Amino acid sequence: MSIPANQSPTFTKDKKTQENTPLYLANSTSKLPNVSYHYNPQVSQYHFGPHHPMKPFRLMLTDHLVISYKLYEQMDLYTPRRATKEELLEFHAEDYIDFLQTITPEKTLKMSDQKLAQFNIGDDCPVFDGIYDYSSIYAGASLDASRKLISGMSDIAINWSGGLHHAKKFEPSGFCYVNDIVLSIINLLRVHPRVMYIDIDLHHGDGVQEAFYVTDRVMTVSFHKYNGEFFPGTGSVDETGLGKGKNYAVNVPLKDGIDDDSYIRLFKSIMEPLITKFQPTCIVQQCGADSLGYDRLGCFNLNIRAHGECVKYIKSFGIPMLVLGGGGYTPRNVSRLWCYETSVLNDVTLDHTIPNYLPTHDWFGPDYSLHPQLDGRIDNKNSKKYLESVKQEVLEQLRYLTYAPSVQMQEIPPDITGLTEEEEDIIKELNSMNDDKDVRIMKNIKDEARSSEMVN
Numbered sequence: 039m040s041i042p043a044n045q046s047p048t049f050t051k052d053k054k055t056q057e058n059t060p061l062y063l064a065n066s067t068s069k070l071p072n073v074s075y076h077y078n079p080q081v082s083q084y085h086f087g088p089h090h091p092m093k094p095f096r097l098m099l100t101d102h103l104v105i106s107y108k109l110y111e112q113m114d115l116y117t118p119r120r121a122t123k124e125e126l127l128e129f130h131a132e133d134y135i136d137f138l139q140t141i142t143p144e145k146t147l148k149m150s151d152q153k154l155a156q157f158n159i160g161d162d163c164p165v166f167d168g169i170y171d172y173s174s175i176y177a178g179a180s181l182d183a184s185r186k187l188i189s190g191m192s193d194i195a196i197n198w199s200g201g202l203h204h205a206k207k208f209e210p211s212g213f214c215y216v217n218d219i220v221l222s223i224i225n226l227l228r229v230h231p232r233v234m235y236i237d238i239d240l241h242h243g244d245g246v247q248e249a250f251y252v253t254d255r256v257m258t259v260s261f262h263k264y265n266g267e268f269f270p271g272t273g274s275v276d277e278t279g280l281g282k283g284k285n286y287a288v289n290v291p292l293k294d295g296i297d298d299d300s301y302i303r304l305f306k307s308i309m310e311p312l313i314t315k316f317q318p319t320c321i322v323q324q325c326g327a328d329s330l331g332y333d334r335l336g337c338f339n340l341n342i343r344a345h346g347e348c349v350k351y352i353k354s355f356g357i358p359m360l361v362l363g364g365g366g367y368t369p370r371n372v373s374r375l376w377c378y379e380t381s382v383l384n385d386v387t388l389d390h391t392i393p394n395y396l397p398t399h400d401w402f403g404p405d406y407s408l409h410p411q412l413d414g415r416i417d418n419k420n421s422k423k424y425l426e427s428v429k430q431e432v433l434e435q436l437r438y439l440t441y442a443p444s445v446q447m448q449e450i451p452p453d454i455t456g457l458t459e460e461e462e463d464i465i466k467e468l469n470s471m472n473d474d475k476d477v478r479i480m481k482n483i484k485d486e487a488r489s490s491e492m493v494n
């Protein structure tokens with residue numbers, strides 16, 4: 039994409055006033071966290087089939103918006119490598135990954151229904167060209183983001199192509215083939231004693247909940263539509279974890295049409311005590327966009343700003359964060375949302391009018407606004423009384439959490455930090471020095487590592 043040279047880099051001209059309007063304004067002058075953006079453009083080129091609601095090109099639209107608003111000036115940008123097979127096997131079963139690696143649409147035609155059913159292949163999770171490459175690209179991006187958090191190079195790491203929360207150990211589910219969230223959390227657990235997973239997709243985060251259902255080191259919290267039938271059918275308030283993990287799975291079941299105010303109020307009143315009590319050392323937030331109003335598969339009434347308020351609120355705790363995408367089936371609104379949330383994470387305010395030099399500008403008409411009105415399509419079936427009762431049940435569950443579990447952390451195996459040998463050597467040297475110097479040298483290492491790894 040080319041950006042017109044006759045405009046100064048961060049300004050557009052407003053036609054009416056002939057005055058320059060900044061594309062974005064910083065909200066504060068204080069020191070900001072390091073934000074990194076992990077995106078491999080190849081991921082947007084896969085196709086699930088003409089009638090399938092999952093459209094990977096929504097990721098290209100998102101990236102175009104992020105570029106148009108010049109948010110790349112604020113972040114470290116990385117083009118991550120694909121996840122290796124070994125990395126995928128950290129969670130997934132080998133016969134399933136072998137299947138993904140070798141299956142093609144042509145081979146599917148010759149396979150028995152029984153074999154296809156074994157791997158849950160069907161309308162929701164079809165076999166398409168490049169299925170394994172697609173999966174390893176988005177998983178690779180989440181793993182890359184988790185490595186930057188582990189090494190301290192990022193405080194907030196974003197991968198909008200990730201967040202595919204339904205994938206299971208042995209099979210795909212709900213348009214998700216490999217579970218990049220589980221893989222990243224497994225990676226984070228090597229250095230973080232407690233990881234909190236927060237899911238604001240329309241659907242229950244079942245794959246992640248299931249993977250960590252019996253451990254107290256990961257607290258999973260999911261806000262979603264639930265009536266026992268709506269996909270994936272799980273996520274009732276009394277699914278709370280098992281064994282050591284008892285009470286470390288939290289579910290907030292909602293009904294159709296929830297609006298901005300009730301969602302935000304409920305979200306904050308539940309997350310504040312959970313974070314205070316669990317004291318996560320790292321947070322993974324899945325920002326599925328199908329909870330917006332007017333989503334093709336959706337049934338909530340949320341506006342972009344309200345969804346973003348949940349991200350802003352979690353950011354305010356100042357805990358290292360991995361921020362991921364997820365569902366979202368009206369591509370123009372998915373991309374608006376994730377661009378807006380990128381601005382929230384960078385603490386800048388974007389101009390409401392989408393810059394007009396975007397090649398995909400037509401997608402955002404007729405209003406060309408970053409904040410179209412998305413509420414009001416569906417009746418709100420969540421009474422105050424209902425929401426209050428859900429909140430009380432969750433807070434009651436919280437009473438049983440008496441401590442934030444601590445673990446004896448083992449030394450990080452050197453190969454998982456993603457640091458080069460040279461960087462490892464410098465860190466070793468640094469460890470033998472005094473505190474003040476450490477801070478300074480660590481900063482230099484981070485800066486060097488960033489400049490060598492950044493795309494631009």
Ligand SMILES: [Zn+2]
Pocket residue numbers: 239240241326328364365366
């Ligand atoms: Zn969803």
